[in-house]
Amino acid sequence: MRNFCVVVGAGLAGATAARILAEAGERVLVVEKLQHVAGHAYDEFNDDGMLIHIYGPHIFHTNNSNVFKFLSRFTEWHFYQHKVLSYVDGMLVPFPINRDTISQLFGLKISTNDVEKFLRREVENSEFKKPPENFEDVIISQIGRRLYEKFFMNYTRKQWNREPKELSAEVAKRIPIRSNRDGRYFSDRYQGLPKFGYTKMIEKMLDHSQISVLTNCDYFEIAEELKAKLVVYTGPLDEYFKNVYGKLEYRSLKFVFETYEREYYQPVGVVNYPNDYDWTRITEFKHLTGQKSDKTTICYEYPLEQGEPYYVVMSEKNMYKREQYMKEILKLEKTKEFLFIGRLAEYKYYNMDQVVARALEKISGWLKGV
Ligand code: FAD
Ligand code: UDP
16 A cells, blocks of 8 residues: 655655655654664764764854744744854964955955955966856865965865865865955855754754654665655665666765863864864854853864765766766655655755755655645
């Protein structure tokens, strides 16, 4: 009897899909490999009572009011504007690069207009391919080689273990360059963290009489027995197709957490270390969560080649393989019995809001029979 839907994965893509299906009257079984829901957005209180993000710092930000409205049904918000400093030339300077970064780095008193002129000069003195088509050329075309080398080159080599030229221009588009004094990491209209954490928010999304959640269960071990009318898959794309077009590369991370008996460790939520040390960044969670305590927990991120798949690697080779897998997806989705949604399933460098938007769009399309 095909009278229920299966959602593979209880991350934001899976939880959104399950909720929308359930509210439309469908019975939904969510199958999650891990022991917990919330996927990579999972957070929990550690032994020191600090709310931490086990899979790295997550700050919600979006311009999409539908997504914000949808999630706001399941949580109140701790409104927070994310700030990042970068450790460059022995100083902590604002990142993304803005007017204050240039002033501090070069000891200049400079107006917004002058910053634009300064950057234009830096670009004119640099060589890059026009039109810029990869990460390195896009960044150099905006700020010139000197600033690229200080802020981007080594961070990118460390994070991806690749030459920045090998990465797609899309990765560069994540980072704005500002000539004003806006010191925020994101400039989206809605920014913050769920007031009681992502896990609580996602548990609430899944708390519906039409939804059953099975954790600690790998979908592929029970797939044959499940005769569902719809399978919504949010796990790794290549795994679904048994790597027929070759394995896609994912970049992983090791997170090292430390708690200190002091109120704060660093001045802002995240400090990036482009040129020094083996870690890329240090996060201090209480800046993000607003939690008050005499203690503080921080997290170092060390990039890894193998391990839990955190990041899609946007190189030409992977993007080519992705296209082949996407053709298979199209065929399956045409049958109306499958949907592939999310960061891993679509092999896309999505933020949380994009994943929710994708799930809202694809599930409502399916419900309408599109
Ligand atoms: P996931 O959260 O990965 O969920 C997929 C789920 O499927 C997982 O729980 C997995 O266990 C499960 N699964 C996989 N295979 C199977 C199987 N065979 N059987 C059963 N279950 C399976 N986004 C932001 O917007 N802001 C941020 O600040 C931010 N910071 C980030 C920092 C880091 C270090 C990382 C790695 C990501 C960050 N993101 C951020 C991105 C964000 O994590 C993702 O966009 C979002 O969590 C993806 O949700 P998803 O449901 O697509 O995937
Ligand atoms: N990046 C960099 N220097 C920095 C921050 C980011 O070179 O100080 C580059 C790097 O390649 C990184 C990409 O920009 O992977 C995207 O950065 P973002 O902060 O969006 O990464 P995420 O939060 O997804 O890890």
